[in-house]
Amino acid sequence: MLYLLAGLADLILALLHVLVAVLGGEAYIFLRAGKVMAAADVAGEIWPALLTLVIAAVFLAWSLICLWAAFKDNYGKAVRVLVALIGGVFVLRGSALFFQFFGLTLFSDGESPVFRDFAFSTLALVIGALHLYAAMRNQRMIASS
Template sequence: MLYVLAGLADLILALLHVLVIVVGGDAYIFLRAGKVMAAADVAGDIWPALLTLAIATVFLIWSLICFWAAFKDRFGKMVRVLVGLIGAVFVLRGSALFFQFFGLTLFSDGESPVFRDFAFSSLALVIGALHLYAAYRNQRLRR
């Protein structure tokens, strides 16, 4: 069940990134991708959409790995390690919360963090913890 929840979280993130591509410049600004990226999107450049699609693809692959772990026992240890690594990436992303809290970060436009930055980092920590706990719990159950 934990793997399914982790996979759903990854899938939602993938779909949100696809939605950002559809919405365009305003979504890039809201998600703190930067004014340069938003302006390039508004100007009709394709690179912001390609970059965002690449990120969405990574989240989709992570989702598939979690669903694989939930429903297939084949390659069990390798899949658990992959889910653990995915969790570690999320935790690393979420660790920006510490730097944001103490005002040690600036974003690509030189702006200080706002509330949603704290929310995004906190969410990354929660999703990372979910992945790590799923991999840890599954490893303990298989002994």
């Protein structure tokens, strides 16, 4: 069940990034990608959407790894290691919360953190902890035969 939840979280993040690539400009600013990306998107440049879609593809791959772990027992140890590494990446991203809380970080545009930055970092920590706990518990939806 834990792998399934982790996979669904990754899938939601992938879909969110696709949505941001489609919406462009203001969505980049809201999600704190920066005014440079937003301005480039508004100017008709393709690289912000491509970069965002690459990130979406990474989240999709992570989702597939977690869903594979949820339903298959093949390569159990390797999948656990991958899920734990994914969890580590999320925890590293979420660790920005510490720096945000103490005002030790600025964003790409030189802006101080706002509430949603704290929410995004907290969410990254929670998703990372979910991945790490799933890998530690090694729970699958279907037991091997």
